[in-house]
Amino acid sequence: MIEITSSRKNSITVTSPVLFAAGTVGFDGSPYRKLLSMDKFGALVTPPITFAPRQPATGPRVVPLPSGFLMHTGLPNPGINRVVRDYEKKWKRSVLPIIVHLVAEAPHKVEQAVQIIERSQVVAGIELGVHEQTTMRELSTLLEAARQHCDLPIMVQLPLYNAVPLGEVAQYNGADGLVVAAPPRGTARDTQTGRLIGGRLYGPWVKAQTLRVVGRVVQYAEVPVIASGGIHTPDDARDFLTAGAKAVQLDSVVWTQPHMAEMIATDLSGIDATRTTRTYVWQDDEIYSVSIEPPPTLPELPNLEDVTQQADVDAEWKD
Amino acid sequence: MIEITSSRKNSITVTSPVLFAAGTVGFDGSPYRKLLSMDKFGALVTPPITFAPRQPATGPRVVPLPSGFLMHTGLPNPGINRVVRDYEKKWKRSVLPIIVHLVAEAPHKVEQAVQIIERSQVVAGIELGVHEQTTMRELSTLLEAARQHCDLPIMVQLPLYNAVPLGEVAQYNGADGLVVAAPPRGTARDTQTGRLIGGRLYGPWVKAQTLRVVGRVVQYAEVPVIASGGIHTPDDARDFLTAGAKAVQLDSVVWTQPHMAEMIATDLSGIDATRTTRTYVWQDDEIYSVSIEPPPTLPELPNLEDVTQQADVDAEWKD
Amino acid sequence: MRETEASIERIWRVAPDIQRLELRVDDALRHLEAGQSLLATGASYLREQWLPVEVKQNSLIVERRMDSSYTPGQTVSLLGPIGNAFPWIAGQQKRLLLIAYDTYPTPLLLLADKALKQSASVALVLLSSAREYPFSALPTAIEVISGHDNAVWPERDETILWADQIFAVTKDALSQEYLSELAQIVKTLKMNLHINTFFGVVNPIQPCGTGACMACMVRCKTTNKLSCMDGPAFDLTEILLV
């Protein structure tokens, strides 16, 4: 059994380190019940759910890209109340622990939504999805609101670009796990209409960016890190586990190659895991061979990463 | 003529909006003199130059990726003094304006290096490359050091992930242009040795991430924005110009498809530019259709983007 | 729905830019209905939607543009069947009007084939770029009408009044506007839009085909539906048109 949230009374344990990322298998896994052996996976994260219902985006929603694609669905969902009502019974019978992905809108909505989720008593935990421009203080306020009346484990799904500083804030403010990271956002032109579409990016090349960020978050993380982004082979998944992640989430590979998704789960859950490249070792020091001299004329400055000491540093800066 | 830095006495003007990104054609363009009509391009940015000489990285330097690759050269270069000495005469004869890419190490090194560059009198401008973890205050200190004794136009090449806030800082502190953005960094496993390599990522899929960030930087930019990242076709380049960039920089396309690089320069410099997708219009409001309510319980918080008001906001926060 | 392997047995061109592939498929795909499709692995990251134009005893024939090249013996992974049979009932609707606007009529050809075999009358209207589709690739028993660049074709009102059922396929990004326009015309001519009469065939890019990703969602009057699960044909009385 693998513990994927920090050890508290309600901590989530899974039998496989391979989970379904938010929205990849629908609200209850039913789209893949006939295609995949669901019991080889560790848990299911629901599609992003907002407080109020949301309609799908209008216009083109998918732009194919070299080795990947951009998707903009508009996060359609019937709102948290309706989702819990509709799926409560199915979640209760689910072979996989259900983790609800809650979109972090305003703090008061988060505060109410977590209570709705907890009351249902069929959800294993919450993955809080914060938007890309979330500031460190907004995140701490959001987490405070979420923690107020909720004993369920709360993981935070971090945006790729700011995962390093935000992860530290999340951990400091009571997150039970860090999901690194949400797919990067981009803008691409739909060739049929000529329109620019903003959305999330998927494809195997996301992996290199995520692996680097995961490697940096695990340096300070005291709560479990779950890696997500661009995983398309068992070796991809293993790279993240070797880097220090407790589990991985698969995303678009489930859609485009369901059979490969199952192979990843089978390979990573088993004892006879096989790596096709030469070494297992995470050769930390071999990656970065240059040591850097600190900028000599600068005092210790506030830094995106020094968030916990922000107030002190600010004081110093003003003197 | 296109002005690619803010209008001051030494401002850089180019005849083509298509430039060579840092390091794509060597220190003086000679690797491509026989392959490309250099005069179709606007300017040449040198490989990154450090204060002291640097040796190449050891071990694997290139990891092929789906539709792209990761490269880690270690930025080998003979140091600023030697480069200027070796290339001064060639730069003087160059058909293209020379922009020196200076690695922003410590402020005192930057301060000295810009003087060495300016003294040579054959360089059109400086592109200051700041590393990915540069804080906003470090950047302002670096720019202050650079500006101290230098009248040459100074552009700042921004890291992709923090381009939005750093660009605002750069502009506020006297940058004459913003280059958006340096290639994203990643980590990939070399299949031959099994080692993890950290480096920069290149490929056509970089474009979607860059286009989104360029779109956001141009919202506030008062100095020219030069776009760079993933450009592989004339339409790619045109997307950035339509978004508001004054010029574009080509990177790995020059290496893998020199003929295409020339086609981009020809197409974008000419009057008979042709777009293969349907519309030219930058349909701003069609991309993001949802309007967002502000988080109601939070006061106006310091935000990565509110850098110019940082001090005021900090004061407010403490009250 | 299953993920199966198929082998390409035969490849031939039906027009300079259209090829057909004969596939030996898994038993699970032997009984594909008109309207259903397959998601096949190809050169790009996302699976391509492969549309059957003929279902044989042991094989399927699908139609592809010439922009990809295939070799006989090549194996592809197929996810499917995707979607539902068109709601055409053999023997019930005897006069079928098929419309292709600015896109090839490929999604409608298996329906045409089945309907003709059941001695229904089939008319096919080709509008805008659909007119480039080669007549020679169509069954001879079909009545082909070449229209204009918009919703206009010769004897339009007559053909609409003649039809028991209409199926229209349009270029994805334009479907909304164009379907609205056609719906308006039908409404006026037939006094109203009746249920089970006029269907829009909606085939957007489908990242999953399983109902998971929600990229193919179609806004409907009662509840939102998914093209891959509830489509590809949507009754125009049901969907929310712009």
Place this chain on the structure above:
Amino acid sequence: MRETEASIERIWRVAPDIQRLELRVDDALRHLEAGQSLLATGASYLREQWLPVEVKQNSLIVERRMDSSYTPGQTVSLLGPIGNAFPWIAGQQKRLLLIAYDTYPTPLLLLADKALKQSASVALVLLSSAREYPFSALPTAIEVISGHDNAVWPERDETILWADQIFAVTKDALSQEYLSELAQIVKTLKMNLHINTFFGVVNPIQPCGTGACMACMVRCKTTNKLSCMDGPAFDLTEILLV
């Protein structure tokens, strides 16, 4: 160096995992020397290094693994020639020792071909996975020696002492260590490493091939050199070995 188009005229297998392609090339590539190569567009983003094994009147023959498939008539873009001729002077070095360690001897075959035609004697040592290279694909006049998994082969010291010149090709990532080891052996046997005697053939992945990207930089004693511009053969007296 130029960017030109070539067409693939003929394709045949020389072993289960090796194919050769006959290319009709631009005039600029008619006089390719042993040591020079081409960067060709292929399935992946970076150009592939294509190594000629024979230069004919109007065509070039290159050798590729079977992991890519080609079709006759197919056109590829070639960048080249990349690099310099091996510093072998016809008539001068009469006894040539070629070594392939853990990689196929492909980069050395054109040199072997030319040297044999100039009536030099050529011995080729295949070590580690290089031993899987098919004998049948080698010229019959060559003396092939099958070695072990390391730097050891039958009568090693004799062959080294016999040779006027040695060229060794190794798997890219291992070249440094392996070349050091070989250099050490040669040094001991020949009392020292003499200039123009022992060359390492260094062919790393080349993103540009033009000297621009610096990914192929080789650390040398005096100044750093580029494999694509100054290589592919480097005198072992000159490069900085680990």
